[in-house]
Amino acid sequence: MTIMASASVQHEDERVRVTRWDxxxxxxxxxxxxxxxxxxxxxxxxxxxxxxxxxxVTPSRLRAGCPSR
Numbered sequence: 001m002t003i004m005a006s007a008s009v010q011h012e013d014e015r016v017r018v019t020r021w022d023x024x025x026x027x028x029x030x031x032x033x034x035x036x037x038x039x040x041x042x043x044x045x046x047x048x049x050x051x052x053x054x055x056x057v058t059p060s061r062l063r064a065g066c067p068s069r
Contacts, residue, residue, distance in 0.1 A: 002028045041067045 005027040011018040017036055021029065023046075031053075042062040050058045060068070 002030055005029055039067045041065065 003024075003026060005024075006022040007029070008020050008022075009017060010020050031051075040062075042064055044062075045064050046062045048060050048062060050060060052058075062068070
């Protein structure tokens with residue numbers, strides 16, 4: 001069973017949605033699609049994994065304050 005991270009919408013209008021995600025170790029957003037263009041801005045250093053439908057895992061290093069797409 002996947003433990004879900006906590007999401008809260010900080011701002012939303014016709015052009016943009018800002019969502020804050022809070023993760024504890026081992027938590028996940030679950031499989032999803034992005035409905036908007038997006039930018040990730042971590043507030044702490046860390047690592048995340050992207051898992052594709054075929055099970056391929058791509059790790060990504062997160063650096064506080066450094067945006068990524």
